[in-house]
Amino acid sequence: MDKFYVTTPIYYPSGKFHIGTAYTEVLADAIKRYKTLQGYDAYMLTGTDEHGQKIEDKAKEANLSPKEYVDLQADSAKKLWKEMKINYNQYIRTTDDLHEKAVGVIFEKFLKQGDIYKGEYEGWYCKPCESYFTETQLVDGKCPDCGRPVEKMKEEAYFFNMKKYADRLLKYYDEHPDFVKPAYRKNEMINNFIKPGLEDLCVTRTSFDWGIKVPSDPKHVIYVWLDALTNYITALGYASNNEELFNKFWPADLQIVGKDIARFHLIYWPIFLMALDLTLPKTILVHNWITMKDGKMSKSVGNVIYPEQLMERYGLDVTKYFLLRQVPVNSDGVFTPEEFVERYNYNLCNDLSNLLNRTVSMINKYFDGNLPVYNGNPNDEIDISIEKEAEDTVKEFENLMENCEIANAIQRIWGLVSRTNKYIDETSPWSLAKEVDGESEEERKLRKEKLKSAMYHLVANLKEIAILIRPFMEETSNNILRQLGISSENITWNDLKDYKNLQDIKVIEKGEPIFMRLDVEEEIEYIKGLMQK
């Protein structure tokens, strides 16, 4: 069985996660489920990034020790992922003993190799971002990443010799076109950071205490990004006395990160791996953000939506569907209450739910709920074309998923949903079900055969749709399959291959609609109300 190792960034446990933050997790979960359905031995890692000054400050504010604070926060992160049915295999905390020890080993290795050297650092420091900037990197004298004020700081520190690896990294980018997706992110790194001259990275701090100490010089705390990035390998036991998981799963097949942390993952992370003489991950996917009409989601602006709020009212599948469908490859995805309600009413209710409902009703009406057997040969152009559309959808969906274009992949499924709805109009089963005055026996047979074929193709397409949406809408997938009389227990991606094999289906029972139309105005008001809380 082929393995598939997927990682999310480890989250800062510094407050409640809003729908934007949850996006990376939902995306990774969907891809993991997809790979599992395809038969991979898929392993997903997530966790929390618990060291650093920001956390130390937050704990102080809450009157707790840093450890007490991160324990609480990690628990609430795990609780949310559980509610969202995130199917991770492992949760790493950077305060785990195993991780802390391994980071110490890694640091000392770099030091011994001469990749890390001791020097003095002076620069502009942004506390919330835990990053130093040079004078020229500042924007209007403020942090270029978050726009907040920076302060001048100077300290004795250790540095990682990034310059040494710059050319090797460029060569690697060049020779591995799949390493960074989408490719334009790689060009941003080259043009904004590498070509202008990669600075050595300051990898220790003395200004605070809450972190992993340099084993050979414990007044220095290891920079939170060196500590955090290595989680992807320490979680698997790298540099411990049990490297079994590491040997099995490394290199990662897919590492997913938001665009704000692209620089750390596309430059520093591969360089650390090169310095450790380890294979680089196959692909690092940089995704865009969920934003609000008035820009970034933030508590101070009062435009934050939490996943629990959407899940409570609309369900988990709707929340995941919206998030994944909303973020394109080339730009951020905007959350608006209007679009949320519109997608619910059109994509889920009108298109998907009605398709199922119409199909199930017709089979009940025309065949007493028994899926008719038909002669198996599409009897005209309409059937040939719907079969081709179903086949193409799977291929195109797989290609888009392979390329990590999940919003487009989902959109492709809805292409099939629309096409299948259109198929109902094209075949107009209600006319096929009617006796025609003066028709011959042969004409009557053909009419019946066409009706059977229409029902059969509708069910085959719905089954395919239910499987395709399964990685991110499991409950809906189960509901569709249940109404079609198909057991969802052992469904795998293989079931898509034999698209027209519906042998197991006997009786199709009419069920409740899977999505009910929302009152547009009422729901928009409701969601707007959430943002003000």
Ligand code: MSP
């Ligand atoms: N701790 C670091 C990651 C270290 S990995 C070695 C971190 N944590 S975070 O909690 O701030 O972010 C976690 C993830 O949430 C990141 O992928 C980030 O891009 C993502 N998002 C935060 N806000 C987001 C949106 N509004 N939209 C989409 N993703 C967003 O960074």
